[in-house]
Amino acid sequence: MEAQALVPLLLTLAVPVLVLLAISQLLDSRTRQQRSRRPLQTTPLKNVVINDPAVVRRMLIDHADAFSNRPKAAFPENFGGTHSINSVPYGPTWRALRGNLIAGIFHPTRLGVLAPLQREAVEGLVAGLSSSITGRRCSAEAVVVRDHLHAAVFMLVARMCLGDEVGERDVHTLEREVGSFILTFVKDSALAGSMSARLLHWRRWRRYSGMFSRLSKLILPIIAARQRRSQHGNGGIRCYVDSLLDLRVPNNDADVGTAAATTTGSKRPLTDREMVRLVFEFLGANTVSVVSCVEWTLAHLVIRPEVQEKLHHEITSGSHGDLISEDRLRSLPYLRATILESLRLHPPVSVILRNVDAHDLAAFGGRAPPAPANDGGTQRVCLVVINVGKVSRNRSMWTDPDEFRPERFLAGGEAEGVGPVAGPKEIRMLPFGAGRRYCPGVEVAMIHVGYFLAALVRDFEWALPVDGHSIDLTEKHSFFMVMKTPLRARVTPRHHAC
Ligand code: HEM
16 A cells, blocks of 8 residues: 555544543543542552561451451452452341351361262363373373363362253353453453553453353353252252352341341342352352462472372372272371462462551551541541462561472471461461451362362372473462463373373
């Protein structure tokens, strides 16, 4: 095309872009002005970053009342317009939602019911990995394990959530939607804060904004089918959706988070939007965290073959090749120590956030950011950021904190008795949080990581790829802290000579 002919074309393209940018700048500056006119209560002040384990304990345990709320997530506004357990303020609705998850689904007496689903997921993973290795010359080629793991864990979690009859096609579509949101949204979360960023990247923003309605279209018919089956008495294993259908939450939203709220007030069923949001939370919280923990642990087992052999020995001795049961998992101290050491070094949730009243922060001895001149004594909100990884690598609490050394969690080791949930007296690590909002999925997460890891170590040997690639332990922070470069390892079946 001639240069002269390009000019009108470029002008045609450039003018709308410039107009859009001008409008967005105007909207941004108006939003900023409006923000500055708003009362201070709603404006978060500076972040306060905490790395000291003793301060974390005082905040989350001793001053739990003040440290029980998280900031609002930077989701698109139309992301259901409703709360999940994670985002709902401390109060009766939070108690109802969290109590339902813990008592209705994750209660220790119920976990045994999930065993068939867990066994099928683990067998599916081993079969899938074996068939991807078959045909490769003596498994000289390296395998990327993350996708296999993600598919197996997601299938398990989807069946726990939506019922064991949920269709494979629906599960794969959900896996794609939820997975892509979790892995990309945080990277793009700046989009949530600025109108101009949203306009410039409108395609991506439209994709995020449209996600809730896409999820609803997928999830609501599954819930309706599940409800029909349960009504006819053939619901199979009770799933999370069954418990949500039976759940009643406080009727009056004004109750949420208020100290005066009573749990005896009128109750209502969940709306469709609330159900979709809670299902999304269940699928999201349950999957990448577990996958990430198994992947980090395998990476260390590749780097440290002697730890791998010790673990293999513990898993196989006396088992006669039986399937691993929950009871057996509990009797494998080295497996537990290995998982804890992995969580200490690579907590999948790397920061814990709390929204805190500045006066409360000052009252318990924390340093509140300086008050602006026009404060007038109004309530101000600080964002407290607890750096989970820094707490569990604290030099005053751990010997050689950057070393992968599972033995420290065994009897006689420096961390004997330290578990996944931080105790009330001392916090040395907090991969599942602490205080009122600690992770309600901790038990099931430890069991799932144990199941998958034990099967992968029992049935395969994990080694460095022969092409000279080493293992890259660089971290990548999205919703979860994952390996930046997915683990590639030489995987050899233990029972087949090649
Ligand atoms: C290795 C796996 C997992 C890790 C490392 C993990 C970690 C965490 C952490 C650090 C928190 C924040 C705690 C706090 O603020 O004090 C949290 C909260 C939460 N987790 Fe997990 N989690 C895992 C698995 C799960 C599973 C399997 C579920 C099941 C649905 C789950 C559901 C939740 C929920 C609902 C919350 C919010 C709790 C509340 O606000 O009351 N997580 N998790």
